[in-house]
Amino acid sequence: MSTTDAGIKTITLTEDELDPYITHTATRRWLAGPGLPDDGGLLTFEALRTDGPRTVADSTGDPDLLAEDLRDLLVIGALLGGPADAETESVLLDGATGEVSTTYFFHDRPDLMDRRPLAPSLQALTEFVAATEEMAARRGRFASYEGRFGPKAVAAMSQQLLAVFEEGTGGEIPPFWRMAALIRPLALVAGPPADETLTLDLPDRLLDQEFGQGRVVRFEDVD
Known part of the structure; x- marks a missing residue:
């Protein structure tokens, strides 16, 4: 080593x-x-x-x-x-x-x-790992995402990560990296909660847009 x-x-x-x-x-x-x-x-x-x-x-x-x-x-x-x-x-x-x-x-x-x-190679594998870790930490080529949250930020980050994998594989992205590009950026959907009692602070109307208003059930605090 x-x-x-x-x-x-x-x-x-x-x-x-x-x-x-x-x-x-x-x-x-x-x-x-x-x-x-x-x-x-x-x-x-x-x-x-x-x-x-x-x-x-x-x-x-x-x-x-x-x-x-x-x-x-x-x-x-x-x-x-x-x-x-x-x-x-x-x-x-x-x-x-x-x-x-x-x-x-x-x-x-x-x-x-x-x-x-x-x-396709160890060099490509190392590059894929580095890009994914940069994405998770919002640094390097993904530093511009610091402080950005919501569906648009997720989509943009996912496309940027996919582009790295496409370049390194000639467009034939293995399933492992395709899933990484689609799933790992989802951490950007929710920003840090303004209310310390919340675990996540989802953007307004996010659930309605993703699942349909009729499929979202809301409960009063007393419940």
């Missing part, structure tokens, strides 16, 4: 650690140079930091049942989600092409495992 001038910890590998698992030139260069973020809210690369590159075949009980295109892929991390940011799908790297995908591990039934695209 190394630390950048900005104090950000990254995971890098030596040439000896890259061999013989990773032959893709750009991927080798990225892992030996900029590396991968050590910590984040979307993904963890703890598996790569602690164990180094290891194949899917080495991580399952019966590799003979694995699909051929899964066996030599490298387990480098996991997606985070659910309670307490628990690990969900494992993040896989193709050492020959540099493509990144995900899979659910079924250790008892590896024949049921398949993979889903996540990013």
Whole structure:
């Protein structure tokens, strides 16, 4: 592991650690140079930091049942989600092409495992993570959204985040990032509550506009 001038910890590998698992030139260069973020809210690369590159075949009980295109892929991390940011799908790297995908591990039934695209390269993956974190913190390319709330701000932020993903994938955005661009900006719908007793301060008529006035039920405070 190394630390950048900005104090950000990254995971890098030596040439000896890259061999013989990773032959893709750009991927080798990225892992030996900029590396991968050590910590984040979307993904963890703890598996790569602690164990180094290891194949899917080495991580399952019966590799003979694995699909051929899964066996030599490298387990480098996991997606985070659910309670307490628990690990969900494992993040896989193709050492020959540099493509990144995900899979659910079924250790008892590896024949049921398949993979889903996540990013065309580690560089693109790092860029997607950075853009999503900038969006959540309203900094960097999303700094102009500081203090802006409501449906218009959500729509604009969602489109801007989608544009980052489209550029990095040639328009073929994997479902994980498409959902991130549609769901994560929703935090901008509600601004900080003017009344400290409120959890959210929704814009006027937001619920009526989204669901229809006849489907919104209001209760008196006494109820």
